[in-house]
Amino acid sequence: MMSGGNYTSIDNQKLSGSVPAVPDPGQVTVKFSDSNLQTFPPSDTRGKISGVSGPPSDVDDTFSKPASGSSDEAQSSGWFRAFTVAAYKPYFDVDTSDVLERIKDSLFPFRDTFTEKTSDNPDLYGPFWICSTLIFVAASIGTFVTYISHKVNNKDWNYDINLVPWSAGLFYGYVTIVPLCLYIILKYFSAPSGLVQLFCLYGYSLFVFIPALCLSVVPLEIFRWVIAGVAGFMSATFVALNLRAHIKSAGERWFLIVAAIFLLQLALAVALKIYLFTVTV
Template sequence: MGTFVTYIAHKLKDQEWNYDINLVTWSAGLFYGYVTIVPLCLYVILKYFSVPAGFVQLLCLYGYSLFVFIPALCMSIVPLDIFRWVIAGVAGFMSATFLALNLRAHIKSAGEQWFFIVAGIFILQLALSVVLKMYLFTVSV
């Protein structure tokens, strides 16, 4: 989507567009790495606290949480940087809230540490949105 948005931005200004394969490989590595490593670490943490959670369930939940970044990335065609920050922030907040609300009920059985686990999940998802804003939500023409 980021490459498509860049293509549209160049065509709207009648400029030549060059395909950047590094952006595609970087974003694919980021997303697949994040969706694999973070749920795996969370799975290990939850098993340590004897919380009933499945690894596949966590993978699916994290995958679904990233959907909101697709329309957000499409809206990054607007050439205002403050608008892009707002869009990335709203998408990150929605994604983080989705994860926190869906995992909170399971994680509450971890005892007193449940709040720190959910807060960590929330902060990691917000950090992902900042990284995405800095590298993918920057359409420069």
């Protein structure tokens, strides 16, 4: 063994013997003390693990449940619900076949079975798109007819931008204000009525004016008057007959109410004829 400085070297030649073998202790078993930790996942866990919807039973649901007095709880009832999307969702949950069937019923006004068929599930989807289509058709057909008339007479033509807002105000306003006023009147006479059902009835009653507007392209004034009159009569009859059975419970004045509904619908047809069906050059 030599040492020099801070290092020590060992002469390998002076080392003899062998390293003793360490005996194999065999399989070593490690034991852990019993723990009271909960097994994960718990046996009653719910969710994607067990295939049942819902959070685990031991999860803190402080954020999933609205606190008492919160806005969510207040909106679930009362007037606050009218400002939520969930309040109007059931009235737009209809199939295409349902809408087509109701449109077909509006073209046969003497059946007077529309209110019975829609009493359980009145919709606002059909009335909204019928009014929107009427606005588009009224603006496009009216502009096209006016353009053709001016060109035939070799006169200058200018597009009337007021045609679109006027049509929108007429159709959306009529299908909203008239049923609302009728609902208040029927409530005053204690007659059974539903506001959404009235919206639905009046909305589908306007469908007949779509083909009438398309036929107004024929350049005959008498033909346009006939088309407007037939469309107005069908629409007025459809509304009046479907409301007659409900308004009869209002007493002796039920006939006056039905007659007013019929005449008001005819007045709409006259307004459409004067403003949309009449072409001035």
